[in-house]
Amino acid sequence: MEIKKSPKADLEGKKSTWMLIGYVLILAAVFVAFEWTDRDKQVTTDTGIVEQIIEEEMIPITEEPEEVKQAPPPPEAPKLEEVIQIAENDADVEETTIKSSEDDNTAVDIKYVEPVVEEEEPAEEEIFMVVEKMPEFPGGMAELMKFLSKNIKYPTIAQENGVQGRVIVQFVVNQDGSIVDPVVMRSVDPYLDKEALRVISAMPKWKPGMQRGKAVRVKYTVPVIFRLQ
Numbered sequence: 001m002e003i004k005k006s007p008k009a010d011l012e013g014k015k016s017t018w019m020l021i022g023y024v025l026i027l028a029a030v031f032v033a034f035e036w037t038d039r040d041k042q043v044t045t046d047t048g049i050v051e052q053i054i055e056e057e058m059i060p061i062t063e064e065p066e067e068v069k070q071a072p073p074p075p076e077a078p079k080l081e082e083v084i085q086i087a088e089n090d091a092d093v094e095e096t097t098i099k100s101s102e103d104d105n106t107a108v109d110i111k112y113v114e115p116v117v118e119e120e121e122p123a124e125e126e127i128f129m130v131v132e133k134m135p136e137f138p139g140g141m142a143e144l145m146k147f148l149s150k151n152i153k154y155p156t157i158a159q160e161n162g163v164q165g166r167v168i169v170q171f172v173v174n175q176d177g178s179i180v181d182p183v184v185m186r187s188v189d190p191y192l193d194k195e196a197l198r199v200i201s202a203m204p205k206w207k208p209g210m211q212r213g214k215a216v217r218v219k220y221t222v223p224v225i226f227r228l229q
Contacts, residue, residue: 127172127217133210135173135218137203144203148224151199155191159228163189167196167224175215177205185221196224 137144158164165188172181182200184193200222209218 125175125217127219128209128211129219131209131211131216131218135177135209135220136207138205138207144222147203148199148222151202152224152226153195154226154228155195158189158191158226162228163192164226164228165189165192167192167226168221169196169200169224170219170221171200173206173208173218173220175208175217177208179203179206188226192226195226199224 137147166186167184167188168186170183170185171179174180179201182197184197187193206220208215210216
């Protein structure tokens, strides 16, 4: 009897296919073995004990108040004990005899010592610029101009050089009306300045300036005009 094999039961044709599948499974197993390392292992150390969280309590900083140091009281002055020495009756005490001038009939000389009086230097009087009543030339300003024009002697050298102008002179009128300390405030020419000072110093006494009913020293300014004809 002839045995007939079914083509589906023929395993020789599928041998190569199963061999390939086996190679694939072996490679997969090797690959998994190499990839499985200790680093992939996770060790759980949880013991189930929950650590209690302790909150730190904030302790406020306590500042000690600064003590105010009081100055120590001044040391007490040492007490001086008063010691009284009592002389004994039998102590030797020298007796001093004061003789009167009547006992030996001698005259007593009495000398008078004159007291020394230091003279104080009078304080310099204040010089005013403006007072209640200003000083005045006898007869007024018109008489002052006449006096100046009459007494001025034009310097010859100034005339030859054709020098002319106005010299301003300042001076002090004292309590008695006398003229002192003339000074040239505005100069024109040395020769004209010198002549202006000479004429101002030669003026007669003025009526002094008055302040609160009292004569005082006052500064006064006068222009001396030099003009060629």
